[in-house]
Amino acid sequence: MTDSLNDLLIYLLPLLGFCVLYAGAKARTQRKNLAALNESIETGMTEPSSLHPVINVNRCLGCGSCVAACPEQAGHNVLGLIDGKSTLVGPSFCIGHGACAAVCPQDAITLVFGTATRGVDIPEVNPDFESNVPGMFIAGELGGMGLIRNAIVQGCQALESIRKLSGIGQGDGLDIVIVGAGPAGFAASLGALSHKLRCVTGEQDSLGGTVANFPRGKLVMTAPVEIPLLGKVNFRETTKEKLIEFWQAAEKKTGVKINYRERVEKIDRTEDGFVVKTDQRTYKSRAVLLTLGRRGTPRTLGVAGEEQTKVVYKLIDPQEYRGKKVLVVGGGDSALEAATSIADEPGTTVAISYRSESFSRAKQKNRQRVDETAAAGRLQVLLSSQVKNISEKQVEIVQGDQTHTLDNDAVIVCAGGILPSPFLRDCGIIVETKHGTP
Numbered sequence: 313m314t315d316s317l318n319d320l321l322i323y324l325l326p327l328l329g330f331c332v333l334y335a336g337a338k339a340r341t342q343r344k345n346l347a348a349l350n351e352s353i354e355t356g357m358t359e360p361s362s363l364h365p366v367i368n369v370n371r372c373l374g375c376g377s378c379v380a381a382c383p384e385q386a387g388h389n390v391l392g393l394i395d396g397k398s399t400l401v402g403p404s405f406c407i408g409h410g411a412c413a414a415v416c417p418q419d420a421i422t423l424v425f426g427t428a429t430r431g432v433d434i435p436e437v438n439p440d441f442e443s444n445v446p447g448m449f450i451a452g453e454l455g456g457m458g459l460i461r462n463a464i465v466q467g468c469q470a471l472e473s474i475r476k477l478s479g480i481g482q483g484d485g486l487d488i489v490i491v492g493a494g495p496a497g498f499a500a501s502l503g504a505l506s507h508k509l510r511c512v513t514g515e516q517d518s519l520g521g522t523v524a525n526f527p528r529g530k531l532v533m534t535a536p537v538e539i540p541l542l543g544k545v546n547f548r549e550t551t552k553e554k555l556i557e558f559w560q561a562a563e564k565k566t567g568v569k570i571n572y573r574e575r576v577e578k579i580d581r582t583e584d585g586f587v588v589k590t591d592q593r594t595y596k597s598r599a600v601l602l603t604l605g606r607r608g609t610p611r612t613l614g615v616a617g618e619e620q621t622k623v624v625y626k627l628i629d630p631q632e633y634r635g636k637k638v639l640v641v642g643g644g645d646s647a648l649e650a651a652t653s654i655a656d657e658p659g660t661t662v663a664i665s666y667r668s669e670s671f672s673r674a675k676q677k678n679r680q681r682v683d684e685t686a687a688a689g690r691l692q693v694l695l696s697s698q699v700k701n702i703s704e705k706q707v708e709i710v711q712g713d714q715t716h717t718l719d720n721d722a723v724i725v726c727a728g729g730i731l732p733s734p735f736l737r738d739c740g741i742i743v744e745t746k747h748g749t750p
C-alpha cells in the first residue's frame with residue numbers, strides 16, 4: 313500500500329508542480345493583458361484606425377494562435393487572452409494585417425472597419441478601382457485596403473485601368489494626376505513613368521506616406537511585390553528607415569518626379585476630365601488617382617513663414633531635436649507629448665504655444681508632465697497665445713498685449729487634422745460609413 317502511494321506521489325508531484333507553474337504563468341499573462349486593456353481604456357486608445365478583428369467569444373477556444381500570429385505583437389500588446397478568450401487589448405496598435413483571422417482554427421475572427429462608436433467611411437469603387445465619378449480612381453488604404461504591399465499592388469492595378477481610358481495620351485492636358493506619394497501613389501507614379509504617361513504626383517508631405525511617419529526603427533512587416541521599373545522587391549521584414557531609403561534610391565534611379573509639399577485642395581469635373589487645384593497650381597487632367605490614405609491633412613496655422621521646411625506637423629523622433637530651439641503649437645495630447653519628450657532631450661530649449669487658457673482637452677497624465685517639466689525650467693508655456701510669424705531663425709508669438717520673439721530652429725504644429733471624407737464627398741464620391749459590421 314505504502315509502495316503504491318509512493319509510486320503515485322512520484323508521478324503526481326511533478327504533475328502538480330507543472331500545474332502550479334502553468335496556472336501561475338496563465339495568471340501573470342491574464343494580469344498583463346488586463347493591464348494593457350485598462351491602459352487602452354484609460355488613455356482613450358480604444359478605436360482601431362483601420363481594418364481590425366472582431367472576435368466571436370462563443371466560437372473562440374482560447375488557443376492563442378491569433379496572439380502568436382499578430383506581427384505587431386512584438387512591439388505592443390495588441391491581442392491577448394482574458395478569461396480564456398482572445399481580446400483586442402490594444403485596439404489602437406492594430407493596423408489590419410489580418411494574420412489573426414487567417415490562423416484562427418475556429419473561424420472566430422471577422423475583420424471589419426469602424427466600431428459602433430466610430431464610423432469609418434469607405435468609398436465605393438468598382439473592380440477597376442474607379443469610383444462612381446467616371447475617371448476618378450481610388451487605391452490603397454483610402455479604398456479600405458491597408459498594408460504596404462496591398463497599397464502598392466492596388467496603385468499599379470489602378471494605373472493599368474487608367475491606361476485603358478479613352479483620351480489617354482491625347483489632348484493638351486495631363487493624362488493623370490496622382491494625389492499622395494505613399495506606397496500606392498509612389499508605385500502608381502512609377503507605373504505612369506514606365507508607360508510615359510503625362511503625370512503629376514502631388515504630395516503634401518514627404519515620400520513614403522504613413523510609413524515616413526512610423527516611429528524611429530519601427531519593424532515593418534511586408535511581402536515581396538513587383539514594382540514598375542524596379543522589378544521584384546523582396547522585402548519581408550525590414551525597418552521604416554531601410555524602406556524609406558530604398559524608395560528614395562528608387563526615386564533617384566528612375567527619375568520619377570514628385571511634387572512635394574503640394575497639397576491637392578479641390579477637384580472639379582469637366583466634360584472630358586478634371587481640373588485639379590492644388591495650393592500652388594491648377595492642372596487639367598483626363599484622370600485622377602486618389603492615393604491619399606486615411607491620415608488626412610494636418611491643420612495649418614496660416615501664418616507667414618509656415619512654408620519653411622523647419623515647420624512640421626508631427627513629431628517622429630524627439631532625438632532629432634537635440635541641441636535645438638523648438639516651438640510646439642497646440643494643446644492636445646500629441647502637442648503635450650511632443651513638447652515634453654523634446655524637453656527631455658539634452659540641450660533643447662522648448663516652448664509650447666496654445667490659443668486657449670488651459671490644456672483642458674489633454675489627459676491628466678500629460679498635463680502633469682507639462683507642469684513638472686515647466687517647473688524644472690525645461691519648458692516655457694505660453695497659454696492664450698498665437699503664433700504670428702515664423703522666420704528662418706525666430707518665431708513671433710502674441711500673448712495678450714505682449715509679443716514674444718523666440719530664437720527658433722524648428723516648429724512642430726500639432727493642431728489636429730482634417731479627415732479625407734469631406735474631400736471625397738466634395739469630389740462627388742459616394743462613401744459608405746462602416747460601423748464594425750462585416
Ligand SMILES: Cc1cc2nc3c(=O)[nH]c(=O)nc-3n(C[C@H](O)[C@H](O)[C@H](O)COP(=O)(O)OP(=O)(O)OC[C@H]3O[C@@H](n4cnc5c(N)ncnc54)[C@H](O)[C@@H]3O)c2cc1C
Nearest residue numbers: 452453459460492494495496516521522532533576604605
Ligand atoms: C503605426 C503603423 C504601423 C504600420 N505598420 C505596417 C507594417 O508593418 N506593414 C504594413 O504592410 N503596413 C503597415 N501599416 C499600414 C501602412 O502604413 C498603410 O497601409 C500604407 O502606408 C497605406 O499606403 P497608401 O499609399 O494607401 O497611403 P499612405 O501611406 O497613408 O499615403 C498617403 C499619402 O497621401 C498624402 N496626401 C493626403 N492627402 C493629400 C492631399 N490632399 N494632397 C496631397 N497629398 C496628400 C499623405 O501626405 C500621404 O503621404 C502601418 C500603419 C501604421 C499607422
Ligand code: SF4
Nearest residue numbers: 372373375376378416
Ligand atoms: S485563434 Fe481563434 S480560437 Fe484561438 S484564441 Fe484566437 S480567436 Fe480564439
